[in-house]
Amino acid sequence: MVETIRKSTRSEREQWVMDARYNLFNLKSEQVFIDLLTDSGTGAMSDHQWSEMMLGDESYAGASSYYKMKDAIEELLGFPYYLPTHQGRAAENVLFSALMKAGDVVPGNTHFDTTKGHIEFRKAKAVDCTIDEAFDTQLIHPFKGNLDLNKLEKVLKAHPKENIPCIIVTVTCNSSGGQPVSMQNLKEVKALAEHYDIPVVFDSARFAENAYFIKNREEAYKDHSIKEIVKEMFTYADAMTMSAKKDGIVNMGGFIAMRSEQWFRDASVYNIMFEGFVTYGGMSGRDMNALAVGLRESTTYEYLDSRIRQVAYLGEKLTEYGIPVQKPYGGHAIFVDAKRFLPNLPKEQYVAQKLAVELYLEAGVRGVEIGTLLADRDPDTRKNRYPDLELLRLAIPRRVYTNNHMDVVAAALKNVHDRRDKITRGLKITREAPIMRHFTVELENA
Ligand code: F0G
Numbered sequence: 001m002v003e004t005i006r007k008s009t010r011s012e013r014e015q016w017v018m019d020a021r022y023n024l025f026n027l028k029s030e031q032v033f034i035d036l037l038t039d040s041g042t043g044a045m046s047d048h049q050w051s052e053m054m055l056g057d058e059s060y061a062g063a064s065s066y067y068k069m070k071d072a073i074e075e076l077l078g079f080p081y082y083l084p085t086h087q088g089r090a091a092e093n094v095l096f097s098a099l100m101k102a103g104d105v106v107p108g109n110t111h112f113d114t115t116k117g118h119i120e121f122r123k124a125k126a127v128d129c130t131i132d133e134a135f136d137t138q139l140i141h142p143f144k145g146n147l148d149l150n151k152l153e154k155v156l157k158a159h160p161k162e163n164i165p166c167i168i169v170t171v172t173c174n175s176s177g178g179q180p181v182s183m184q185n186l187k188e189v190k191a192l193a194e195h196y197d198i199p200v201v202f203d204s205a206r207f208a209e210n211a212y213f214i215k216n217r218e219e220a221y222k223d224h225s226i227k228e229i230v231k232e233m234f235t236y237a238d239a240m241t242m243s244a245k246k247d248g249i250v251n252m253g254g255f256i257a258m259r260s261e262q263w264f265r266d267a268s269v270y271n272i273m274f275e276g277f278v279t280y281g282g283m284s285g286r287d288m289n290a291l292a293v294g295l296r297e298s299t300t301y302e303y304l305d306s307r308i309r310q311v312a313y314l315g316e317k318l319t320e321y322g323i324p325v326q327k328p329y330g331g332h333a334i335f336v337d338a339k340r341f342l343p344n345l346p347k348e349q350y351v352a353q354k355l356a357v358e359l360y361l362e363a364g365v366r367g368v369e370i371g372t373l374l375a376d377r378d379p380d381t382r383k384n385r386y387p388d389l390e391l392l393r394l395a396i397p398r399r400v401y402t403n404n405h406m407d408v409v410a411a412a413l414k415n416v417h418d419r420r421d422k423i424t425r426g427l428k429i430t431r432e433a434p435i436m437r438h439f440t441v442e443l444e445n446a
Contacts, residue, residue, distance in 0.1 A: 021442035033364030041245035043398030056286025065285035072292040079257035081264035086282030088243025089114035098266035108168035110175035135388040143182040145173030170203040171210040178330025180213035190236035199238040209331030249294035317410035333395040349426020363412035
C-alpha cells in the first residue's frame with residue numbers, strides 16, 4: 001500500500017505534543033510526518049500477499065488458510081504443532097499461561113516489555129543474561145544479542161528445575177538494539193539448557209533479520225541460504241512465540257509453534273479461552289494466507305539485504321553527523337544513545353523520552369523511548385528501574401519509506417543535536433499505569 005503523509009508546522013506540533021501529554025503514542029497518525037514509532041504491523045504487503053487475501057477461507061474450523069500457514073511453519077521453521085494468535089503478546093499470554101506460575105524464574109536476553117510484562121503479571125521473574133558488551137553502544141561486537149553463558153548457568157544452578165519453566169531467547173534482541181544472536185550462541189544455550197533439562201523458547205519476531213546477520217557475520221554460514229539458516233536456528237528451540245507483525249510482514253497476527261504435543265494440548269485450552277478456536281486463534285483466514293506468504297518473502301536474501309541496508313543507511317548518516325547510536329546498526333531500527341546525546345539531563349527526567357519529543361517538534365518524526373519509561377518500576381520496591389541503556393529507537397517499517405525519508409530523519413536529528421546544549425529540562429510523570437506504563441504514561445516539562 002502507498003499512503004499519504006502530511007507535513008505540519010512547528011507551532012502545530014507544539015500544541016499537539018502538549019495535548020498528547022508528551023507521550024507520542026497519544027498523537028494522531030496524521031499529526032506525524034515520518035512514523036518510526038515501530039516496525040510492528042506497519043510494513044507494506046506485497047502483490048502476492050494481497051492476492052492471497054482474496055483466497056481466505058473464513059470457516060470457523062479447519063479452514064484451508066490454517067493449513068496454508070501450517071505448511072509454511074513446518075517447511076520454514078520445522079515445527080509440527082502451531083496455534084494462531086492475534087499478535088505476539090497473545091502468543092506469550094497463551095503459552096505462559098500453560099508454562100509459568102508464581103515464583104518462577106525465566107532467564108533470557110533482555111526480554112521485550114510485553115514478554116517481561118506477561119512474566120511479571122504471573123508473579124514470576126525475568127532475569128537478563130545478555131552479554132555485557134551489549135550495554136556499551138560504542139563497542140563493536142557482531143552479536144550483541146548473545147546470552148552470557150556464565151550468567152545463564154548461574155541462574156540455572158541457583159533454582160530448582162521446577163521453577164525454571166523455560167529460557168527465552170529473543171531473536172533479534174529488540175531491547176538491546178535489534179542485535180542478533182549468533183548460531184554458535186543458540187547452539188550453546190540449547191546445550192546448556194539440555195544439561196539442566198530446561199526447554200528453550202525463541203521470541204521470534206525478527207528471526208529472519210537474525211538469520212541475515214548470521215549469514216553476513218558468522219564465517220561458517222556465509223554460503224548458506226537464509227532459509228537454511230532459519231531452519232537450523234529453530235532446531236535449537238523447543239517452541240517459539242511469534243509477533244507476525246514484524247518478520248511475517250502482515251499488519252496483524254501471531255502464533256506459537258512447538259515440538260511437544262503435550263505443550264500443544266495444554267496451550268490449546270488457553271488459546272480457545274483467550275484467542276479463538278485452535279484453527280484461527282484470533283486471525284481471519286485471509287490474514288493467515290497473507291502471513292504464510294509473508295514468511296516466505298521475509299526469508300529471502302534480496303528482501304533482507306535491501307531492508308537491513310536501509311536501516312544501516314540511516315545509521316551511517318547519523319554517525320556522519322556525530323550522533324551517538326548503538327553499533328553495529330541493528331536489524332529493524334537505529335537506536336540513538338540518549339544519555340550521550342543529552343549528557344546534561346539527569347536520569348530522573350526521562351532523557352530518551354525528552355529526545356523523542358524534541359525530534360517530533362523538530363520535524364514531525366516519531367520515534368519511541370526504549371529507556372526508563374519502558375523499563376517500568378521494580379515490582380517489589382516500586383522504584384524506577386534505570387536501565388543501562390537509555391535509547392531513542394527509530395524503527396523502520398518494512399517496504400514503506402525510501403532513503404529520501406531517511407535523509408529527512410537524519411537532518412532533523414542533526415538539527416536537534418546542533419542545539420542540544422539548549423535542552424536543559426527533561427520531563428516528569430503526572431500519571432502512569434502500574435505495568436507497561438510507557439504506552440499510556442502522561443508527562444509534563446520538569
Ligand atoms: N517480542 C518482541 C521481541 C517484540 O518486539 C514484540 C513487539 C513482541 C514480542 C510483542 O508482539 O506487538 O505483536 O504483541 N514489539 C513491538 C515493537 C510492539 O514496537 O517493538 P506484539
